Amino acid sequence: MTQVAIDTDILQTSLTNLTSTHGFDDSQIKTDSESLEHWGKDWTKHFAPAPCAVVFPKSTEQVQSVIKLANQHNIVVTPSGGRTGLSAGAVASNGEIVISLDKMNKIGEFYPADRMVEIEAGVITEQLQQFAEDKGLYYPVDFASAGSSQIGGNIGTNAGGIKVIRYGMTRNWVLGLTVVTGKGDILQLNRGMIKNATGYDLRHLFIGAEGTLGIVTKAQMKLERAPQDLTVMVFGMDEFEHVMNVLSAFQSQLDLTAFEFFDDVAIDKLMATGHVQEPFEARTKYYALLEFEAPYEPIMDKAMAMFEQCMENGWIVDGVMSQSLSQAAELWKLREYISETISVFTPYKNDVSVLISYVPEFIKDIEQVVNANYPDFEICWFGHIGDGNLHLNILKPENLTKDEFFEKCQSVNDLVFQTVQKYGGSVSAEHGVGMTKKPYLNYSRSETEIEYLKELKKVFDPKGIMNRGKIFD
Amino acid sequence: MTQVAIDTDILQTSLTNLTSTHGFDDSQIKTDSESLEHWGKDWTKHFAPAPCAVVFPKSTEQVQSVIKLANQHNIVVTPSGGRTGLSAGAVASNGEIVISLDKMNKIGEFYPADRMVEIEAGVITEQLQQFAEDKGLYYPVDFASAGSSQIGGNIGTNAGGIKVIRYGMTRNWVLGLTVVTGKGDILQLNRGMIKNATGYDLRHLFIGAEGTLGIVTKAQMKLERAPQDLTVMVFGMDEFEHVMNVLSAFQSQLDLTAFEFFDDVAIDKLMATGHVQEPFEARTKYYALLEFEAPYEPIMDKAMAMFEQCMENGWIVDGVMSQSLSQAAELWKLREYISETISVFTPYKNDVSVLISYVPEFIKDIEQVVNANYPDFEICWFGHIGDGNLHLNILKPENLTKDEFFEKCQSVNDLVFQTVQKYGGSVSAEHGVGMTKKPYLNYSRSETEIEYLKELKKVFDPKGIMNRGKIFD
Known part of the structure; x- marks a missing residue:
């Protein structure tokens, strides 16, 4: 992908506008190279970070002001949460303005009768889990990166984890969202209700949209009775x-x-x-x-x-x-x-899903296809069988360099995803599409479906400034 | 609303095309006045049914052929399930072709490990409940009209009912959908998976869309462990x-x-x-x-x-x-x-929802406003407090005719919905918008949101043939 040249004057004018008109202070805008490197990437390491600036809004209105400026000057923005993603959904490698939610991390009002709490999108998963525990309740979405991942990011990828068999995905726990659309409109979606049959549920469209339709700034999260014994x-x-x-x-x-x-x-x-x-x-x-x-x-x-x-x-x-x-x-x-243990083997990770009924045949097929083509590759399986989600990890043989290994794995991908497609499965069960799964989206969604996705994006983000290059081109 | 004059020749040509080219037999097309009356309305009685024809497709492809003809000749179609709706979402009062799912009522393959069953959209709710029971499982969405309502209709309004506090809405039980969009495309949405993070989840957009984006023809429904004792x-x-x-x-x-x-x-x-x-x-x-x-x-x-x-x-x-x-x-x-008991009092029904925390204040406010303005009206409350959903029923005083009463209730509506708006609630918790709640949609959704809804509809149904006049104009 070629670096988009952002006019330095336009960028400077825009950033100055944020401080002079929209109440940003100096700590809320960073352009030093260390910050660009730090906030420009997530846990995927395949893409070099290259944003033009990082901004740290403190309110939905400040987010809106950035989006409006971005529209005006045709600058792409990348929403950034805990940056624990594994599909490069939060990587800014192309001159984007990164909108970090780090300073929007307050837990707001709690509604005991509703078992619901209003939070800002930058709240860390573990922070919400702890809050629930303090109230004698439970936030059941849990996974390895819960200490770093932010709820806004979890919503962006509809994060799953280890308790899905009982509690479902992040989607099940979102009762309401405040979002700024790519056009710069602030929408309050569903406002915390359990039952609300008043037209299309835009909340569910934003969940799993990986910041390509707009940015989630606040959420109303449902909590659950704490599990016993x-x-x-x-x-x-x-x-x-x-x-x-x-x-x-x-x-x-x-x-x-x-x-x-x-x-x-x-x-x-x-x-x-x-x-x-x-x-x-x-x-x-x-x-x-x-x-x-x-x-x-x-x-x-x-x-x-x-x-x-x-x-x-x-x-x-x-x-x-x-x-x-x-x-x-x-x-x-x-x-x-x-x-953590297998990370020293530089594993090539895939996060796939099929119907639970198909899991045994699917695993056999994958092993066959990998063993036949790459007999020196060692496969390590683990995952959430209870919901059909398997993590396929291919371990790097010692005799290959990292680059040689990943190049070979790219060709394994096609074989793996053809098998996923054969079983009508998903090329990304819980990690999202981002940039790493983008070339394989058509193994899980039909061309016609993808056309609809693109048209939907235009409704919310006609200028295509929201996290451009993620999910699809 | 004025009756749209459908050119008789065009209609006849279209219907002939269905039999000659798309395998419809005579039993699948009805134009007699009794059938038009019967399939042209739901449980709301405020609108006179006036469709131009009723068709009974037996497959997704036959549904597609009707949608394509409708696009070609600019004929509006109204999807029709069990017609138990209470918001006139399935009423055809304006020269529409009614697409009844009555002949698509087969239960298909069952996946025990997934606790999932594939069904056609015309399957009756009770039929699915019975199927689940036969398998030692449970379909938990339940309500008074379960003996007549079809799953396709339940999906169209995201039906709720009496077990939502534990099991959630219909949305929670839909693992996959086959739909024909307003443009005539067949889409397989989510294909039964629990975890699938591959772009916008169109399945959730079609759930609750009241047939205005397309028609649901099949669904993959999740079943649950049967409750004990x-x-x-x-x-x-x-x-x-x-x-x-x-x-x-x-x-x-x-x-x-x-x-x-x-x-x-x-x-x-x-x-x-x-x-x-x-x-x-x-x-x-x-x-x-x-x-x-x-x-x-x-x-x-x-x-x-x-x-x-x-x-x-x-x-x-x-x-x-x-x-x-x-x-x-x-x-x-x-x-x-x-x-059933209060139905003899010709009740004026409203189905509203607020946060559970607000229910006590909300009920007080509504009673105050109704009593102050209509002291002779008797109010009967019942509902699902556990999820914030209240059914407000105003009983007709004996001294008023039905017409006088309903006219007065129309003005009560404004007062009630202003109160709903004050509490950030929903003007339709589980019945949908249809035609009866359409004038009040802006009490629950902002004007900006409604604009997005209209733009979304254009993506799936650019000619506006799908259930025109429902949810919004």
């Missing part, structure tokens, strides 16, 4: 079909709050770190971690009976059940530490 | 604030599957029918019905303890708890029979 079980299994059988069996009896899986490659790398204890005497090919609330004795009895039944059926080789919250936390490490 | 409690209370206190108290301890309320006017009319037993010795001003799963003894103990606590606090005057499923069903009649 969470109990974790981990099972070792030899066949992938058995993982699915165990999922069905437990789901018929218990309301699972998580059903995660990982394979022997993951456990192998994990055990090598020495940070986590081996769960069983003998290794198995697959592992599942499931979690459920067990506030009543009969629930534990049910779980134990189901476990014994699954052992009898030959589905489970070995298993363990937490007897306390600290034991539960210890077992969770088996799943939670995987990402 | 549902237990019902009914309370009599003297102050509305106490209703709210009881809701908060019980919600802090139990996962409620329903929290409904009704007032003494409702119970008065209900008792006069003799069909239901008086719940308590003495009448109270307000009643609440709550429901929860109680598969374990400690849950019943918790509920009883909470009930005693609420009695001690002076919130509950009297209460009763079901000891069996048949007793639970009997108690539900207190709430379920209200609509």
Whole structure:
């Protein structure tokens, strides 16, 4: 992509306008190279950051003033949250003005009867989780980057994570949004109501739009009853079909709050770190971690009976059940530490999803296609089987440089995404499209659909200034 | 609204084209006056039906052929499901072709691991509920018209009902949609996945669009674990604030599957029918019905303890708890029979919603404004307090004719909707906008928002043939 030359005079005039007319102070505008580097990128490292400025509005009206100036001077803006994205949705590599929500991080009014809280978009996920806990409630969307990711970014990608099987995606917890559209209009969407059948629900259009229609500045978030006596079980299994059988069996009896899986490659790398204890005497090919609330004795009895039944059926080789919250936390490490552990192997990550029913066949197909074409590649699987979301990680062989490896992986992509398409799946389950999945969007959305997406964007952002180059060109 | 004159020759040519080219047989096209009357209206009676034809496609492709012909000849089409709507969203009063989904009522493939079933849009709500039950599962969207309403219509208005507090709206249960857009394109939206972050989610745009963007022809619906040992409690209370206190108290301890309320006017009319037993010795001003799963003894103990606590606090005057499923069903009649009971009083119905926190003040305001302006009007309240949705029913005084009464109610509307606006509420919580709420849309959506809605419609339906005159002009 070629760098767009922004006229320095126009940029300077615009930034001066922000301070003279719209109440920005000097700390709210940065153009030094260190800041441009820092706020110009997210957790993807494939694109060099090259914004022209970073601004830090403190109100929806200040965001609006930036958008209006950007329209006037045809400058592209990139909304920026916690920058933990893995699809380069928040990377500004082309002379954009980055609008950081870092200074819009206040938690506002709480409505106990509605179990709802009004927040600014820059609130960190963990900050909202903590607020909920302080109120005796729970914000259930959770994932590895919760300590850095901002709610606005979560909304932009409709973030999922490890509790989706019970609580659904971020979408389920958004009762209302304040947005500034690409045209510069401020809209209050749905205003916190559970029931509101008054025309198209624009809130849901902005959720998952990756900042290409406008910027979310505030949100009304629903909270939930805190889970009670969470109990974790981990099972070792030899066949992938058995993982699915165990999922069905437990789901018929218990309301699972998580059903995660990982394979022997993951456990192998994990055990090598020495940070986590081996769960069983003998290794198995697959592992599942499931979690459920067990506030009543009969629930534990049910779980134990189901476990014994699954052992009898030959589905489970070995298993363990937490007897306390600290034991539960210890077992969770088996799943939670995987990402960090394999990061030293420079993994090529894919975040795909298919119907749960198709998962076993899909995994077989992917392994076949990768092994046939790249026999020296090691595959590590983990993911959220309970909702059909798999993280496919290809580990870099030692004999390849990073660049050689990623180049080869680009060709693996086509094979992987053809398989995703064959199963009617998604090329990005919870990470968004951004720039990294843009070339593969047509594996998950038809050409006709993509045309509609482009037309929709024009309605909200006729000049195409909002996060240009993300999702589609 | 003036009747649009459809050229008889054009209509005849179009209908002939459907049979000669698109496989329609004679039973799939009706133009007799009885059929036009029957399929031209829904449960609202304010608009005279006047379609030009009714067609009954049997496939998505046949629907597409009608839409394409309609575009070619600029004929307006009105999608028609179970026609149980209460906002005239499915009324064809202006020379439209009605596209009835009556012949697209097949239940297709079931995916046990996904708890998902593929259905045609004409499937009746009760039919889906029964299918789920046969599979040991549950379809949780439920309301009075479930025996007639079609899933396609439920999706068109994002139907809610009596279990929203636990299970959410229809939106939560739609994993995928097949639609024909107003332009005549067939789109497969989301294809049944739980996690899919690949650009704007058009599925959610079509949910609640009341057939103004296109027609839903198929849906992939999620099913849920069947509830166990549902237990019902009914309370009599003297102050509305106490209703709210009881809701908060019980919600802090139990996962409620329903929290409904009704007032003494409702119970008065209900008792006069003799069909239901008086719940308590003495009448109270307000009643609440709550429901929860109680598969374990400690849950019943918790509920009883909470009930005693609420009695001690002076919130509950009297209460009763079901000891069996048949007793639970009997108690539900207190709430379920209200609509039918008050229908003899020609009620003027409104279906509004505000934040739960605002409900007590909102009810007071509405009563004040109606009593001040129309002291001879009797108000009957009932609704889903657990989600902020209230059904306001004004009963016709005997001395007024139906026409006089409805004329007066039209002016009440302005007062009611001004109050809704004051609280940032919704003029239609779960019935949709259709034609009856169209004049009041701006009480719930800003003028700027409405402009965006109109622009969005143009993307999917540039010629404006889809259910023209509904939601907005």
